[in-house]
Amino acid sequence: MAGQSGWDPTTPDEIDDLARRAQDGDRDALEALLGAVRPRALNVCRGVLPYSADAEDACQEALINISRKIGSWHGNGRFTTWMHAVAVNSARSTYRRLKNQATASGIDVAEVDRxxxxxxxxxxxxxxxxxxxxxxxxxxxxxxxxxxxxxxxxxxxxxxxxxxxxxxxxxxxxxxxxxxxxxxxxxxxxx
Missing domain, CATH: 1.10.10.10 (Winged helix-like DNA-binding domain superfamily/Winged helix DNA-binding domain)
Known part of the structure; x- marks a missing residue:
């Protein structure tokens, strides 16, 4: 499945097809889907979190959430649009978790790496x-x-x-x- 864009190996139609098959229980399709959307999810997470390791953690959380919640994609729009929202929410969740950990450790979050x-x-x-x-x-x-x-x-x-x-x-x-x-x-x- 070769896509039309240079960095993305799968077209939006192919991603939507993989998502539908994954919703129907096709484990191979789910694995292929997660592999295809991982670069996009990571870019979304990098857009929210300034540190690469944090973005990687958030991306991993996003992929887990995608696999768990794939049934909530209704197919009204592109799967990648739905995936985008899942990744944004995962990145924001990771940010909140890291902020809470820092605050609990006595770190003044407002002064760190501004x-x-x-x-x-x-x-x-x-x-x-x-x-x-x-x-x-x-x-x-x-x-x-x-x-x-x-x-x-x-x-x-x-x-x-x-x-x-x-x-x-x-x-x-x-x-x-x-x-x-x-x-x-x-x-x-x-x-």
């Missing part, structure tokens, strides 16, 4: 202030977090996000707009 906002891209998703802003947003307005991350960090189109979160397109656009307004003041170096 990235320089002049040299660290918000779009790359490696700014710790962005992760903190998402944590704060999730506490107060959880409905905005996933659409905002999928749009502004990972650049998914609005219609794909709407399918993924199973919400009307207008609702998704409003959630992203309101989420941006709430997050903007929390980002260091932002007006």
């Amino acid at each position: 990235p320089d906002p002049r040299t660290t891209s918000v779009i790359a998703g490696t700014r710790l202030d962005l992760l903190e802003a998402m944590e704060s947003l999730e506490r107060d307005h959880p409905q905005f977090v996933e659409p905002l991350l999928l749009r502004d960090v990972y650049g998914l189109p609005y219609d794909e996000i709407a399918r993924l979160v199973e919400a009307p397109l207008g609702t998704v656009k409003a959630q992203i707009h309101h989420g941006r307004k709430l997050v903007r003041p929390m980002l260091r170096g932002q007006e």
